[in-house]
Amino acid sequence: MTCRWKLLILALSFFLIMVLSVSADCPQGFNKKNNKKETDCTDINECEEDVQRCGENTICMNTNGSYNCQCKGGFRSPTRKVNFTDGRCIDIQECLEIKDICGPNAKCENAIPYYSCTCDDGFISTTGNKTFRHDQNATCEDINECQKGNACGQNALCHNTQGSYYCVCNAGFGLKSGRLNFSGNLEQCEDINECQKGNPCGQNASCNNTQGSYYCICNAGFTNYGKKTSRCTELNCDVFKAINGLEEKFPIVKQLNKRCQELTGDKSQNHSDQTNQTEEDLLKRLQSEIDRLLSSEFLKDRRRVSTFLDLVEKILRLIGAVTEMPGRNTTSTHTELEMLVDHGSVIPKRNTTLSTKHAKLDIQMEMAAGEPAYYPGFTTVSLMSYSNLENSTDGFFNGMKPQKNQSFKINSKVATVTVSNRNTSHLKTPVNLTLYHLEEQANQTFHICVFWDSSLNGGSWSDRGCSVAESSLEYTSCSCNHLGTFAILTAHNEIEEKFEFHLIIWVFLSLSLICLFISILTFSMIRSIKSPRTTIHLNLCISLFIANLVVLAGISHIENQDGCTVVTGILHFSYLATFLWMCLDSVQLFRMIMLVLNTNFKTLHMMAAAYGVPAVIVAISALANSKGHGTERYCWVTQGFIWNYFGPACVIIIVNIFFFFITVWKLAQKFSSVNPDLDDLHKIEAFTISALAQLFVLGNTWIFGSFQFQENHTAMAYLTIFGSLEGVMLFTVYCLFSRQVREEYKHALTRICAPRKKSDRKAHVSKKAQDTRECQL
CATH class of the missing domain: 2.10.25.10 (Laminin)
Structure with missing residues (x-):
């Protein structure tokens, strides 16, 4: 080893020793600050070092004594940790x-x-x-392509859809490919020559093609009612010629005949005087003239009615054909009309409902349009109801086959149904027509659906082709396989009134009148029997006498409406007065037993109650319904106001029964007492028995008998026979069963047949006075 390397190793060793000696006292991630005390340590920012600690797609975040790695947006750690110190970040597959x-x-x-x-x-x-x-x-x-330029080109309509669009050719245009719609510029809409495809104008016209459409030129005698693209059909204007004098009473026929000639293209007629009235004006004039006819006596003849109804149907069909959609709804004094109009080359196939105040029609538009081969390009339905035509047509029932003792009466308004289809004599699908009743009928009647048949004896109601689908007290629904003019008949099953029955009633009523007259004389002339109760009996007999006399003399005379009203008022008043006197009798008897035997009402008070209350009830009934008097057979209160009689009568009977039960109960208590006054009790017992007999006679028979005026029941008729003997029964109970009255009758007969001596007469008078004191209450 050379000297140079030895020096380098020594230098490195010295540096390492110096570093370790400087940071030996600080935790990991910290080091001592320069020029500070040996105990001060500062954080090491690892993220600022030259060494890349976190890797790609990461962010280094320094912490106190350490650091964290976080993934950049769109990346994450494979371990899905947010903070880490080792590892890498991978791309996130958001779409998956x-x-x-x-x-x-x-x-x-x-x-x-x-x-x-x-x-x-x-x-x-x-x-x-x-x-x-x-x-x-x-x-x-x-993107709404239809709003950006002309996406479909000319002669087409653009329809936007979600994310796209499609084009549909306008009417009269089409695509060569035959497709119904297109998009883009591959195809364009071209004119269709309708005249070369079938014969849209029919055999009675010539077809002329135009750009996107066509028009028809009708031959003479044919018309498409001003609708140029409709099929031409024959129009016979002869139906508007005057018939049976209607040209004077129905001037609109002349004007409609001119309008018809114009529609058929007849140039031979002079139309210079024709006014250009709209269809609405024609309808108003039609209804005005109908009002005038219905207000007169002109339609009392059945042939005139047939002609009138036939013309109304033809007029409505003509006006409906030239009326614009959706139709008309008009009202006049005597008519109400609802008209529905539908135009189009395709026959409508929906159900529709038309209604007026008195009628409702449910019909299929396909049936109203007619066969496709004869479809003129429009459909009309009309419903007209008349407010008083039933009065002119009531009684024409030759087309009906009544059963034995059966009679008919119109019980609805008359209504006419008209459609553009001319072949309605036998429909494949029936129409439903609901007519509301004029009166609610009793249970013994039933309803019949009828139409006006002009072929029967000049005109008559007939039930051919019609049946009742549903019926209630308020309305009847009819199902008919033809159209025309309709109404509802009420069939009454009358009892067979034999001559013997009437003879018995006359004889019994006459006998009752004689007995009541004798009773009136008895109570008014014999002073010895006069008392408050005999005053009640006197007025009771007078009220019943007047009622029976009026029944015998005038209850069946219904031909005079004013006289019938007077008869009904007298009967109503007399019967109510009879029931009130009967009520006063029961209350008087109750007071005698409960209070003191001689306790009595004042005569003036009784008269005011018994005659004043009926007078008020009759007056209110007359003011509320001046035409409520007189049924089909009798002069009596009509069914709608019958409770003005039955109501008070039933209340009085209930009150009487209440007082009679209490009276009998108290009477039984007095008989069971220790020392009863037998004379007074026997008298009260006799009064009670007579009052109960009176309640049965007047309370039951006349309530049942009054129903005879309303319903035709045989049982009620025979109860009326018993009711006609009321006068006889009252005479028997109050006169013949009374010993004192019998003595007076015997004395009177003795004086008439064999006058006695004066001494005998004095003895008799003395004895009578003694008996009177014993019997007097």
Whole structure:
């Protein structure tokens, strides 16, 4: 070894010894500061040393006494540690590891150190950049190609889609390839010559092609109702010629005949005086003239009704054909019309509903349009209801086949259904028409769907081709395989009223009137029996006498409406007064037993209650419904207001029953007492039995008998027979069963048949006075 190497080794050894001696007192990662005390140590910043401690794609982070290595963005440690001192960093595959990192309508491409997102074709980023990352708040949105220039060219309509678009040729244009749509510039829409494809105008017209369309020139006598691309159909204007004098009552027919001639191209007619009215004006004038006809007596003849309804259908069909979509909805004084119009070369195949206040129609538009071979290019449906046509047509029932003792009456408004299809005599698919009832009918009636058949004796209602689909108290739904004018009939099953039945009623009522008259004389003329209860019985017999007399004389005279109203009012008042006097009788009996035997009502108070309350009820009924008096067969309260009679009557009967039960109960208690006053109790017992008999006679028979005026039940008819004997029963109970009255009758007969001596008469009077004191209450 040379001297030079020995000196070098010695120098290195000395340096090493010096270093170790300087840092020997500091921990690892620290060293002593220069010119400081030996105990001061400072951190060594390993990251600033020349030695690369962390490797590629890392960041060195110095710490107190040491250091850490962290991966740069887009990289991570294989061990997934954030801080480390040994190892390396590898690239993160974001496109594989994070699902949908770029969002919808975009694709992800991995890069070092990060990744990039690119929008799919037809989309663009919201920031406008071609590439982006999710942390840049960018998404891909659709590009609306239809807003950028003329993407589809001429004669086509552009439709944008998500990420793309497509083009559809305008009507009258098409593609040579026959495809329905296209995109790009490979194909362009060209005009279609419709006149060479089939015969869109029909055999009764010539077709002329135009750019994107065509038009039809109809032959003489044919029309497409002003719609140039519609098929030409025959239009017979003869139907608008005046028939049966309607030219004077229905002037619109003349105007519509001129309009029809114009539509058919008939140049032989002079149209110089024609006013250019719109379809809406024609509808208003039509309804105005219908109102005038319905307000007159002109339509009382069935042939005029047939002509009128036939013309209305043809007029609605003509006006509907020249009316623009979607139609019209108009109302007048006596009519209500809803019209639906649909235009198009394709027949509509939807269901539709039309409704007015009194009717509702459910119909298929395909049926209303008719057969495809005769489809004129439009479809119309009309529903017209009349407010009072039922009055003119009620009674024309020759087309019906009633059963025995069955009668018919119209119970709905009349409605006309018209469609553009002219062949509606036998439909493959029935139409459903709902008509609302005018009156709610009783259970013994049922409803029938009918239409006006002009071929039956000049015009009549018929149920041919119609059936009831659903029926309730408020409405009836009909299913018919043809169209026309419809209504609902109510069929009444009447009982067979024999002559013997009427004869029995007349005889019994006459007998009751005689007995009631004798009872009135008895209670008013025999002073010895007069008391508050006989006053009640007197007025009870008077009220029932008036009621029976009016029943016998005028209850069946319904031909005079005013007279029938008076009869109904008298009967209503008399029967209610009868029930109230019966109620006062039961209350008086109750007071006699519960209070004092001689406790009585004042006559004036009883008169005010028994006659005042019925007068108020009858007056209210008359003011509420002036036409509510008179049924189909009798002068009596109509069904809608019948409870103005039944209500008070039922309340009175319930009150009577309540007081009678209490009276009988108290009477039984008095009989079971230790020292009952047998004379008074026997008198009250007799009063109670007579009052109960009165309740049965007046309470039951007349409630049931009054139903005879409303419903035709045989059982009710025979209960009416028993009710007609009420006067006889009251005479028997109050007069013949009374010993005192019998004595008076006997005395009167004795005086008439064999006058006695004066002494005998004095003895009789003395005995009568004694008996009177014993029987007087």
